[in-house]
Amino acid sequence: MFSFVARRYDTLRPVEVLIASGRIARITPARIGDGLTGAGSLPVVAPGFVDLQINGYQGREFNDPQLTAEKVRHVALAMDASGCTSFLATCTTDSYEVLANSFAVLARTIEELPEVAARIPGFHCEGPFISSIDGPRGAHPKQHVRVPTVEEFLRLQDAACGRIKLLTISPEFDEAIPVIRAAVKQGVIIAIGHTAATSEQITAAIDAGATMSTHLGNGAHPQIRRHPNYIWDQLADDRLTASLIVDGHHLPANVVKAMIRAKGTSRCVLVSDVTSLGGMPAGRYATGLGDLEVLDNGKLVIAGQRDILAGASLLMDTCVAQVMRFAGVSLTTAIEMASTQPAALIGRHDHRLDVGCPANLVLFDEPTAETTKLVIRRTMSRGEWV
Numbered sequence: 001m002f003s004f005v006a007r008r009y010d011t012l013r014p015v016e017v018l019i020a021s022g023r024i025a026r027i028t029p030a031r032i033g034d035g036l037t038g039a040g041s042l043p044v045v046a047p048g049f050v051d052l053q054i055n056g057y058q059g060r061e062f063n064d065p066q067l068t069a070e071k072v073r074h075v076a077l078a079m080d081a082s083g084c085t086s087f088l089a090t091c092t093t094d095s096y097e098v099l100a101n102s103f104a105v106l107a108r109t110i111e112e113l114p115e116v117a118a119r120i121p122g123f124h125c126e127g128p129f130i131s132s133i134d135g136p137r138g139a140h141p142k143q144h145v146r147v148p149t150v151e152e153f154l155r156l157q158d159a160a161c162g163r164i165k166l167l168t169i170s171p172e173f174d175e176a177i178p179v180i181r182a183a184v185k186q187g188v189i190i191a192i193g194h195t196a197a198t199s200e201q202i203t204a205a206i207d208a209g210a211t212m213s214t215h216l217g218n219g220a221h222p223q224i225r226r227h228p229n230y231i232w233d234q235l236a237d238d239r240l241t242a243s244l245i246v247d248g249h250h251l252p253a254n255v256v257k258a259m260i261r262a263k264g265t266s267r268c269v270l271v272s273d274v275t276s277l278g279g280m281p282a283g284r285y286a287t288g289l290g291d292l293e294v295l296d297n298g299k300l301v302i303a304g305q306r307d308i309l310a311g312a313s314l315l316m317d318t319c320v321a322q323v324m325r326f327a328g329v330s331l332t333t334a335i336e337m338a339s340t341q342p343a344a345l346i347g348r349h350d351h352r353l354d355v356g357c358p359a360n361l362v363l364f365d366e367p368t369a370e371t372t373k374l375v376i377r378r379t380m381s382r383g384e385w386v
Contacts, residue, residue: 005030006363008353009046010332017045019359022383027355043363043377044331047339047351048085049316052166052243052269053124053215055090056276062091062102069109069116076119078279080379080386082315083362088166088346089120090273093127093140096152103160110163118382121346122165125156126214129169129176130194135221136170138194139289139310148179157186164188165346168214170195171205184209189345192240194219195230202233206240212345215273216242216259217251218309235262241345243271246323247314248372249299253326260327269342270319270334275300275311317374321367331367359383 001020008015008027018026056062057078060071072089079087091102103123110117127140129148137145146152148169157164167183168191169176180190192205193214213234220231234240242263246256250273260268272278277285277294284293284303291303292310299306300313320334329337343351350357359382365375379386 001025004045004363005042006045007042007366009044009335010353012044012331012366014042015045017361019380019383022359024353024355024357024359027353040366044366045353045361045363046335047343047353047357048360048362048379048381049083049320049338050342050346050348050351051079051084051087051272051274051316051338052342052345053090053126053271053273054079054084054087055092055274055311056278057274058279059276061276062089062106063094063098065098065101067102067105069105069112072106072109072120073113073116076116077386079119079315080381081376082317083364083374083376083379084316085360085362085379085381086119086121086343086348086351088122088124090124090126093130093144095144096155099125099128099156100159103156103164107159107161107163111161115381121348122163123160124166124168125153125160125164126168127194129153129173129179130219131170131172131196133196133221136194136196136219138219140194141289147173148175150178150182153179153183157183157188162186166191166212168193169205169210170197171201171210172197176201177204177208180205180208180210191243192230192234196221197230199228199230199233202230202237206237211240213240213242215245215250215271217255218245235259238267241267241269241341243269243342244323245273245312246270246319246326247272247298247312248318248322249297249309249314250312256323256326257328260323260329265329265333265337266341268337269345270316270323270338271342272315272319273312274315275313277311278313278315280313314373317364317376318372321371321374324367325369325372
């Protein structure tokens with residue numbers, strides 16, 4: 001049992017937080033003094049970030065035929081430094097054999113390593129049932145894009161020991177609707193993404209149970225008809241929650257602001273979509289997608305130019321700060337878009353800064369108007385500083 005003093009993210013008032021048996025046992029107002037210079041010197045405390053889309057980090061990726069428990073553990077623990085206390089390990093479009101193996105290794109690692117189980121509550125299957133068209137397909141390999149089938153999804157879910165919690169799918173296939181219905185029956189969240197679907201196909205997917213949009217505004221044509229189109233359709237339907245990559249590279253500031261105003265902050269969550277080149281030094285790298293380059297500002301591009309993105313390399317500590325700058329949202333709202341709201345989507349309604357909730361917390365310096373990345377002081381997992 002121990003306690004610490006910090007300022008609540010939602011009020012900025014100093015509180016003393018008592019931790020016992022891995023949970024928040026008590027939260028009481030704190031008196032400034034006793035060696036503290038004032039409230040402004042205290043860090044801010046918030047529920048840890050929950051990222052629904054982590055593909056890999058520091059040279060390790062989950063789409064790996066040689067994936068091992070140690071590689072999974074490395075990525076899981078590396079997230080601590082960014083304030084991310086849990087995430088969905090994400091596997092993207094690949095052969096059935098690679099996907100099934102990756103999900104199986106992830107599931108075994110969760111069973112064997114408690115520290116990984118504490119950080120990875122489930123998996124995100126992003127593809128392979130997506131558009132094959134250039135633009136909407138994004139960086140997913142075209143040769144592995146395929147028509148959705150209930151049978152393949154169920155086989156992948158079996159390999160994952162039932163831990164697939166989020167499926168990104170394009171409803172441009174007639175065969176997508178039965179897959180959506182089958183996955184929803186298993187409690188899987190369905191997200192529309194990497195799609196060239198028509199308005200009617202998007203509505204049919206939502207009627208069948210789709211409730212999210214994966215990184216809305218990305219995985220799209222460079223040019224589309226002004227209206228109707230699949231971005232307007234998803235923005236307008238209040239049954240969809242949109243995930244947004246607000247790293248300063250994937251969406252312009254005005255687009256972020258407009259999307260959040262259109263959807264409302266309660267229907268937006270932040271994701272990093274970080275890849276294996278996240279956390280790597282600036283430079284050029286040979287990958288399965290060809291030569292890629294991490295620029296000095298963290299932007300990940302196809303090598304030799306500066307505009308065509310090849311994934312993300314920045315984490316939620318950046319996304320929280322940037323969404324405040326881009327959309328003018330409050331610290332409270334930005335934190336909840338990165339923590340309590342994505343947690344609730346995957347059924348973790350006790351991921352809050354409240355008595356009785358699991359002590360998965362992050363402490364950071366209060367951001368200013370110029371902050372582009374939060375300064376993380378400490379991260380707590382299951383009541384332990386990590």
